Amino acid sequence: MKQEAVTSLVIKNLHTVEDLEAVYELETCIWSAEEAVPVNHTVATVKNGGFVLGAFLEEELIGFQYSFPGFDGTKVYLCSHSLGIHTKYRAFGIGEKLKNAQKKTALEKGYDLISWTYDPLETVNANLNLHKLGAICTKYIENAYGEMSDGMNAGIPTDRFLVEWRIKEEAPKRQWSQEAVPRAIETGRTDGFSVPENTILNIENEKILIPVPGNFQDVKKQDFALAQKWRESTKAVFVHYLSSGWIVTDLIKDVTTENQYIYLLEKEEGYC
Numbered sequence: 001m002k003q004e005a006v007t008s009l010v011i012k013n014l015h016t017v018e019d020l021e022a023v024y025e026l027e028t029c030i031w032s033a034e035e036a037v038p039v040n041h042t043v044a045t046v047k048n049g050g051f052v053l054g055a056f057l058e059e060e061l062i063g064f065q066y067s068f069p070g071f072d073g074t075k076v077y078l079c080s081h082s083l084g085i086h087t088k089y090r091a092f093g094i095g096e097k098l099k100n101a102q103k104k105t106a107l108e109k110g111y112d113l114i115s116w117t118y119d120p121l122e123t124v125n126a127n128l129n130l131h132k133l134g135a136i137c138t139k140y141i142e143n144a145y146g147e148m149s150d151g152m153n154a155g156i157p158t159d160r161f162l163v164e165w166r167i168k169e170e171a172p173k174r175q176w177s178q179e180a181v182p183r184a185i186e187t188g189r190t191d192g193f194s195v196p197e198n199t200i201l202n203i204e205n206e207k208i209l210i211p212v213p214g215n216f217q218d219v220k221k222q223d224f225a226l227a228q229k230w231r232e233s234t235k236a237v238f239v240h241y242l243s244s245g246w247i248v249t250d251l252i253k254d255v256t257t258e259n260q261y262i263y264l265l266e267k268e269e270g271y272c
Helices: 003-008 017-030 039-046 094-109 123-132 216-222 224-242
Strands: 010-014 051-057 060-071 076-085 113-118 136-141 160-166 185-190 193-199 207-213 246-253 260-267
Touching: 010 017, 010 094, 017 039, 017 051, 017 060, 017 076, 039 051, 039 060, 051 094, 060 094, 076 094, 094 113, 094 123, 113 123, 123 136, 123 160, 123 207, 123 246, 123 260, 136 224, 185 207, 185 224, 193 207, 193 216, 193 224, 207 216, 207 224, 216 224, 224 246
Parallel strands: 076 113
Antiparallel strands: 010 051, 051 060, 060 076, 113 160, 136 160, 136 246, 185 193, 207 260, 246 260
16 A cells, blocks of 8 residues: 555544444454444444544545543543554554544534543654644553553553643644753663663753653563563653653654654643
């Protein structure tokens, strides 16, 4: 499949039981029947302030995005629960198209904030969420979903970033240099993989960098102990700094180390 083929992609706001059944089947194909959202839930959602978007290529449903209303006792926001794309059609920017359609639909419904979670060690998701969309991460949630047995999560605590996408605000232009910014994790190399060595929890600076591997699933398959070490090391620094007034504002490739990325942390009061 060529990139040009995606230009015919159509994204629709889905309402009928038949369309939502198709979403359920696609979700089952992507993950499993156990993890797919039941149709009676999605039907109730679209009738009560949420929505389900479908991405179609020549009438074939190849991707979806599911959102429902959230309330934290103070404000109403949109909870972005899941986004899935058929394996044949990944790496064509469809996820970004679905997220931008989600933003448009949310604004039409009166929302000004969209929130969701993702694994901070999954850099493809991080690149979309932070670098492309301009969202930020404000909280680290330990073992958010408990133990999961699917291929991506089995054996590793389901730690997650809480993402806030302030959709009525214009995302700032993020131009920054990796040079001279202190790192909260010092890394080495072994067998072609980055290895976390020392964690630093007393950095005083306007910005902080936290490196993560760019191939976490490969690390997990080939060196499970190293994958666990990455989880524990990143948990230590993220929990410390995010609970001390820092937020995560970007992720880019590390120019100093092959197949490694770096998160940018900034003080929330200085972020605009």
